Amino acid sequence: xRTFGPFQTVAEFNDFLIHxxxxxxxRDGLAQIRPQMSDTHRVVFTHGDLAPRNxxxxxxxxxxxxxxxxxxxxxxxxxxxxxxxxxxxDKDWDAMIPDFVPQNYEEAVRVDQMLSDRMMSSVILSDxxxxxxxxxxxxxxxxxxxxxxxxxxxxxxxxRACTPMIPSPPTLAHMKCYLLCLFFEAVRKLTPRSRxxxxxxxxxxxxxxxxxxxxxxxxxxTIRYIQSNTDIPVPKVLIYATGLFRxxxxxxxxxxxxxxxxxxxxTPEDQTDIIRQLRTIVQSLRALQPPEPPSVSSLGNGPCxxxxxxxxxxxxxxxxxxxFNDFLIxxxxxxxxxxxLPGIRAQMSDTSRIVxTHGDLAPRNxxxxxxxxxxxxxxxxxxxxxxxxEYVKARWCSGLDKSWNERIxxxxxxxxxxxxxxxxxxxxxxxxxx
Numbered sequence: 001x002r003t004f005g006p007f008q009t010v011a012e013f014n015d016f017l018i019h020x021x022x023x024x025x026x027r028d029g030l031a032q033i034r035p036q037m038s039d040t041h042r043v044v045f046t047h048g049d050l051a052p053r054n055x056x057x058x059x060x061x062x063x064x065x066x067x068x069x070x071x072x073x074x075x076x077x078x079x080x081x082x083x084x085x086x087x088x089x090d091k092d093w094d095a096m097i098p099d100f101v102p103q104n105y106e107e108a109v110r111v112d113q114m115l116s117d118r119m120m121s122s123v124i125l126s127d128x129x130x131x132x133x134x135x136x137x138x139x140x141x142x143x144x145x146x147x148x149x150x151x152x153x154x155x156x157x158x159x160r161a162c163t164p165m166i167p168s169p170p171t172l173a174h175m176k177c178y179l180l181c182l183f184f185e186a187v188r189k190l191t192p193r194s195r196x197x198x199x200x201x202x203x204x205x206x207x208x209x210x211x212x213x214x215x216x217x218x219x220x221x222t223i224r225y226i227q228s229n230t231d232i233p234v235p236k237v238l239i240y241a242t243g244l245f246r247x248x249x250x251x252x253x254x255x256x257x258x259x260x261x262x263x264x265x266x267t268p269e270d271q272t273d274i275i276r277q278l279r280t281i282v283q284s285l286r287a288l289q290p291p292e293p294p295s296v297s298s299l300g301n302g303p304c305x306x307x308x309x310x311x312x313x314x315x316x317x318x319x320x321x322x323x324f325n326d327f328l329i330x331x332x333x334x335x336x337x338x339x340x341l342p343g344i345r346a347q348m349s350d351t352s353r354i355v356x357t358h359g360d361l362a363p364r365n366x367x368x369x370x371x372x373x374x375x376x377x378x379x380x381x382x383x384x385x386x387x388x389x390e391y392v393k394a395r396w397c398s399g400l401d402k403s404w405n406e407r408i409x410x411x412x413x414x415x416x417x418x419x420x421x422x423x424x425x426x427x428x429x430x431x432x433x434x
Contacts, residue, residue, distance in 0.1 A: 003303065003314045010075045011039040021115045036111045041075040048072065050083045050100075052093060077108035084109050085116060181243030184209060184250070202253075207238070212247040212380055215298070215305055215314070220249040222299050222379045230284040233375050254377070256369035260399055263363055270371040271407070277373045278361070278411035282390065285356040290384045294354040296324040298383040306359060306381050308396050308427060321386045322350040332426040347422045352386035359383065361394045361412075363404060388419035395420055396427060 004020075007013040014037045018030050025033075047054075048070030056064040070082075080101040084094065098104075188201055188211050195202045201209040212219055220240025227234050236252040259274065266274065291301050297317030298304050304316045309331055318324040325348045329341050358365075359381030367375040381393075391412040398405055 009039070010041055010043065013075065014039060017112075017115060025115065033111060033114050036107075036114075038075075038077070038108065041077055041108075043073050044076045044079075046071060046074040046079045046082075048074070048078070048082055050079065076103065077105040080105040081109055081112045085112075177241055178243060180239075180241050181246075181248060184211070184241065184248040185244055185246070206253045208235075208251050208253050210247075210249045210251065212249070213305070214242065214245045215247055215380065218242050218247050218249070219379050220247070220251075222382055223249075223251075225299060226379070229288060232281050232284055233373055234379075235375050235377060254367045254375040256367035256374040258364060259366040259368050259373075260363035262368055263400060263404060266368075266371070273371055274366075274368060274373060275407050275410045278366075279413065281373070281376065282361075282412055285358065285390075286387070288356040290354050290356070293319070294384065295319050296321060296354060296383070296385055299356070301384075304381075304383050304385075306393075308393060320350070321352050321354065324386065325350060328423075328426060332430055335429045336426070344422060344425050347418075347425075349386075349388070349419065352388055352419075354384050355387045355390075357383060357385040357390045357393075359385070359389070359393055361390060362398050362400075364399050387414070388416040391416040392420050392423045396423075 004016060005013070007016065014034070017037070018034050021030060021033075047065065047068065049067055050065075054065060054067040055062060056066065080097065080103070083097045083101060187203070187209060191201050191203075199211050201211065203209055210219065218240050220237045223234045223237050226232050227237075235254055238250045238252065240247070240249040242248070263271070291297070295301065295317050296304070302317060303314035305314055309315060309328065315327060315331075316324070318327065325345065328348070329345050333341060358376065358379065360378055361376075365376060365378040366373060367377065391408065391414075394408050394412060395405065398408070
């Protein structure tokens with residue numbers, strides 16, 4: 001159920017298909033398939049699932065086409081590929097597909113089946129793809145074991161996914177990962193409501209389980225990255241996994257109080273010291289080197305998640321700040337007068353540096369104890385963003401009064417007031433529409 005794209009060219013779309021097939025096909029096999037894919041097809045509007053299950057008829061006439069969730073602008077052969085992929089009827093229907101998608105796309109279908117037939121054989125249980133990701137490096141004796149489930153787009157037809165053609169059956173590691181997710185889901189459902197705090201499940205022995213939205217970059221992996229490359233205090237991650245359309249992160253409970261509730265009880269001197277520590281944290285994030293070439297993306301260089309921009313939906317990545325700004329304008333179009341958007345777009349800076357950004361540096365995500373910051377939590381919206389984005393998001397929904405808001409420029413000290421003003425021209429109207 002992941003989103004992907006958009007892509008600038010058919011070639012980029014084909015590259016993504018190859019990348020998505022790495023779970024089920026060897027690298028050598030992919031290298032042989034890619035040259036057979038056409039990069040010159042026209043891009044046309046496509047339903048994406050013209051199967052009998054999505055066609056209503058009455059009196060010999062088609063009266064409705066339903067299920068437009070997978071429609072979009074795709075290469076011209078994609079309609080035929082998808083119609084063949086999982087029609088839900090027998091060969092009598094299959095033989096008629098070229099009659100309503102008349103161009104000769106048999107070669108495109110043949111090449112795509114070289115990918116999809118193997119990809120679907122990697123599906124086990126509940127339409128979930130799993131892959132045990134190992135990083136080739138020496139493991140420290142005290143290092144916690146990490147199990148990762150990587151979720152990719154499941155097929156819509158389980159019977160075809162479970163055909164006997166299984167070139168590479170699930171490994172023991174695959175099953176361990178999947179069983180871990182089942183265990184975490186059972187814990188989530190069986191834990192009394194009194195032991196839950198939103199996405200957090202309070203467990204015995206000083207442990208917490210965070211159950212987050214599905215994302216290409218697991219929060220547990222992000223926290224490990226921050227812990228390994230900076231001195232920023234973060235929760236201790238024991239194990240994390242992705243499956244069942246959720247991210248699961250098992251952590252040690254932070255010993256401290258949320259700054260949201262402690263701020264007004266701190267002395268002015270302690271408040272100033274907290275601000276100084278936050279400034280050091282922001283500087284540490286910005287010292288991290290972005291990927292080459294720089295892009296607006298998650299820390300894993302994939303799609304982003306940001307509640308200010310798109311709620312729970314994923315978006316991006318973007319090859320430049322300009323493309324990110326274009327997306328912000330597009331996201332606001334349904335809430336605003338389209339004639340006002342070009343004027344706002346002209347005021348947006350396309351030359352900002354791309355830096356590592358937490359994305360929600362608010363008191364609700366900062367634990368303190370004894371006047372010291374002991375943990376920064378909630379890294380789901382972190383990534384590589386324009387440098388002003390940390391300030392924009394910190395001011396967007398801080399959760400405290402002006403005694404906090406007036407101190408934000410002290411820990412994000414550059415002058416981003418104009419960027420905030422321009423963003424509020426969009427976000428003030430978008431939030432009102434949610």
